[in-house]
Amino acid sequence: MAYGGAAVAQTAPPGGSTTVRQVKLDKECELRVEVSSDSPLRLRLLNGTAEIYGTEVPPGIWLSFPPMLKFADFTWYGATIEMDGTAETDYTADETPMISYVNVHAVLDARRNRAKASPSDSDMSQGPRVIVVGPTDSGKSTLSRMLLSWAAKQGWKPTFVDLDIGQGSITIPGCIAATPVELPIDPVEGIPLDMPLVYFHGHVTPGPSSLNCMFLHPFNLVLFSGNVDLYKVLVKELAQVLDKQFAGNVESRASGMVINTMGWIEGVGYELLLHAIHTLNATVVLVLGQEKLWSMLKDVLKNKTDVDVVKLQKSGGVVSRNAKARQRARSLKIREYFYGLANDLSPHSNTANFSDLCIYRVGGGPQAPRSALPVGAEPSADPTRLTPVSVNQDLLHLVLAVSYAKEPDEIISSNVAGFIWISDINFESKKITYLAPSAGNLPGKYLIMGSLTCDASTFPVKCDLYHGSENPGLQFGCAGVEGLTFW
Numbered sequence: 001m002a003y004g005g006a007a008v009a010q011t012a013p014p015g016g017s018t019t020v021r022q023v024k025l026d027k028e029c030e031l032r033v034e035v036s037s038d039s040p041l042r043l044r045l046l047n048g049t050a051e052i053y054g055t056e057v058p059p060g061i062w063l064s065f066p067p068m069l070k071f072a073d074f075t076w077y078g079a080t081i082e083m084d085g086t087a088e089t090d091y092t093a094d095e096t097p098m099i100s101y102v103n104v105h106a107v108l109d110a111r112r113n114r115a116k117a118s119p120s121d122s123d124m125s126q127g128p129r130v131i132v133v134g135p136t137d138s139g140k141s142t143l144s145r146m147l148l149s150w151a152a153k154q155g156w157k158p159t160f161v162d163l164d165i166g167q168g169s170i171t172i173p174g175c176i177a178a179t180p181v182e183l184p185i186d187p188v189e190g191i192p193l194d195m196p197l198v199y200f201h202g203h204v205t206p207g208p209s210s211l212n213c214m215f216l217h218p219f220n221l222v223l224f225s226g227n228v229d230l231y232k233v234l235v236k237e238l239a240q241v242l243d244k245q246f247a248g249n250v251e252s253r254a255s256g257m258v259i260n261t262m263g264w265i266e267g268v269g270y271e272l273l274l275h276a277i278h279t280l281n282a283t284v285v286l287v288l289g290q291e292k293l294w295s296m297l298k299d300v301l302k303n304k305t306d307v308d309v310v311k312l313q314k315s316g317g318v319v320s321r322n323a324k325a326r327q328r329a330r331s332l333k334i335r336e337y338f339y340g341l342a343n344d345l346s347p348h349s350n351t352a353n354f355s356d357l358c359i360y361r362v363g364g365g366p367q368a369p370r371s372a373l374p375v376g377a378e379p380s381a382d383p384t385r386l387t388p389v390s391v392n393q394d395l396l397h398l399v400l401a402v403s404y405a406k407e408p409d410e411i412i413s414s415n416v417a418g419f420i421w422i423s424d425i426n427f428e429s430k431k432i433t434y435l436a437p438s439a440g441n442l443p444g445k446y447l448i449m450g451s452l453t454c455d456a457s458t459f460p461v462k463c464d465l466y467h468g469s470e471n472p473g474l475q476f477g478c479a480g481v482e483g484l485t486f487w
């Protein structure tokens with residue numbers, strides 16, 4: 001592995017410091033970059049071919065990468081890259097697991113072709129359902145992205161399912177979501193936000209369902225508000241809708257799905273992985289960077305002859321993020337939802353009367369009294385109980401989801417249309433001010449709260465004073481399940 005980059009030429013921009021440099025990459029090498037925290041970085045391909053996480057870099061065109069983005073520019077046959085700007089780190093690496101990753105893609109591609117050639121009413125017409133598992137920072141999202149982009153490049157329309165509520169690459173954190181991927185994923189913009197199917201969990205970790213779990217997952221000591229049972233319910237709902245969709249769409253069915261998961265692989269986290277494998281009927285389990293997990297899954301799934309459990313090496317380029325970096329990434333993702341990656345979207349600040357909003361939360365709620373339970377049973381909060389919430393100070397700076405439910409009892413099983421952010425609460429006038437992605441009435445009457453907050457300083461302007469102009473590019477993100485128009 002060659003650190004420091006193989007810079008072959010440096011030129012100073014007019015009047016500026018030496019920030020433009022060229023890097024020559026040999027075949028099967030990659031340039032790994034961490035953009036600095038305060039300024040973007042530009043990059044272009046001068047000659048040869050290169051790809052960023054499976055998507056080809058267009059020749060000669062400057063691409064601008066926002067601060068803090070981490071990426072690798074990989075070449076199969078050799079390339080020269082030009083960079084302009086400062087990077088926290090940039091170095092070339094000649095040891096990558098890319099060949100094993102592309103081999104997986106080749107196997108999946110063959111399975112998709114086989115599915116396509118099979119009678120549409122037979123089980124054989126289902127393409128591969130791939131689930132990517134592994135510890136935190138093992139490169140799961142990155143591998144998912146590569147597999148999707150390589151498949152889309154070959155004309156498939158795989159469905160991306162993101163079960164990682166901690167980061168959330170489809171919409172915002174706190175959600176599980178699915179979306180078809182029709183084109184290789186843009187290296188800067190990420191997954192397109194066109195009509196994804198989104199369910200709101202509301203927390204950035206599923207959290208333990210019992211106190212014992214606190215010892216299994218240290219994050220829960222501070223993030224105790226999650227809800228494991230709700231997570232399972234939502235995964236099941238999502239799986240059912242996808243099955244329905246696949247039943248009526250031969251192309252999506254043959255293309256299959258790529259499922260990204262959380263890095264929580266111990267105790268309840270492991271149980272949730274098994275639940276997802278089972279509920280989404282995964283046929284290929286890709287285990288990144290952990291022998292123990294691979295061996296456990298291989299053992300537990302040994303009787304399922306239609307499931308392959310494959311061990312893959314973690315890339316040396318994967319960057320570990322501490323809790324603070326993850327929190328920052330979450331806030332940025334929420335900001336991106338409202339304002340766009342480059343502040344190019346204009347959300348709207350709206351005001352509503354307290355009485356206009358129907359806010360609910362899922363889980364917790366009053367416990368059944370001991371006297372109402374069988375002898376010896378301990379009272380416990382119902383994890384999927386729906387509780388109405390009256391407007392209170394705790395809602396300030398909370399992100400709420402706008403449900404497509406038509407009745408309160410549909411809230412848990414309904415997908416969501418989008419999100420609002422509470423920017424101000426006036427208890428005298430009994431008015432609440434919120435930021436919404438577009439003007440006009442909310443697309444649903446019922447709002448769901450969780451523990452997802454975003455500090456006002458995350459937003460580019462003082463939100464409660466800001467009234468952006470109408471932006472057709474950002475409506476509420478997702479369509480209702482009915483009619484499956486999101487597809």
Ligand SMILES: Nc1ncnc2c1ncn2[C@@H]1O[C@H](COP(=O)(O)OP(=O)(O)OP(=O)(O)O)[C@@H](O)[C@H]1O
Nearest residue numbers: 070071072136137138139140141142263317318319
């Ligand atoms: N080859 C690489 N070169 C440079 N950066 C990389 C490379 N592979 C991954 N990264 C970066 O490392 C970070 C972590 O990778 P990724 O998000 O894929 O891990 P993960 O296992 O999905 O993480 P999580 O713990 O959130 O589940 C990301 O910022 C990603 O862009």
